[in-house]
Amino acid sequence: MKPHFRIDDPNKYTEMFKLIDADKPVEVYKNLHKGCWSVRQEGIVRFHTDYVTLKLVQFRVGQKGRERVIREKVKNVHAFVKGFLCQAKEIDGVLGEDQKWDTVSYNPYKGDSFFNLTNERKVFSSDFVDMYVGGSNPVIAANV
Numbered sequence: 001m002k003p004h005f006r007i008d009d010p011n012k013y014t015e016m017f018k019l020i021d022a023d024k025p026v027e028v029y030k031n032l033h034k035g036c037w038s039v040r041q042e043g044i045v046r047f048h049t050d051y052v053t054l055k056l057v058q059f060r061v062g063q064k065g066r067e068r069v070i071r072e073k074v075k076n077v078h079a080f081v082k083g084f085l086c087q088a089k090e091i092d093g094v095l096g097e098d099q100k101w102d103t104v105s106y107n108p109y110k111g112d113s114f115f116n117l118t119n120e121r122k123v124f125s126s127d128f129v130d131m132y133v134g135g136s137n138p139v140i141a142a143n144v
Contacts, residue, residue: 002045020085022085031048032075039085053091054084057081057126059106061113094127102116104126105117
């Protein structure tokens with residue numbers, strides 16, 4: 001059974017970094033069965049978490065998987081956020097207090113990519129993302 005980290009766990013990042021190679025990117029996707037984020041690296045789910053932050057981010061959508069969702073009306077894992085695990089305090093050290101964060105979303109029925117909820121523009125990359133399944137804006141991104 002994979003570990004599941006909660007947002008209030010003070011040691012979550014220490015434990016997360018033990019489970020991955022920090023020099024390689026991870027892929028994070030919403031796990032609909034567990035109600036959390038699944039974090040995989042090199043095709044293997046390493047852990048589950050309610051909260052995670054990434055840097056040097058790319059938003060990816062597998063088009064064949066999207067087409068299958070539209071055709072079969074059954075969800076499958078085909079969209080994810082790819083980047084390098086980082087601690088939230090690392091973001092605070094780089095971004096200023098006046099930094100604008102945008103809410104990013106994805107809906108296979110609305111389009112073929114992630115998009116900014118404010119202006120509905122497609123989003124492909126970001127400097128940082130903050131992902132919390134319990135928040136009103138589950139994925140927020142800086143410098144999209």
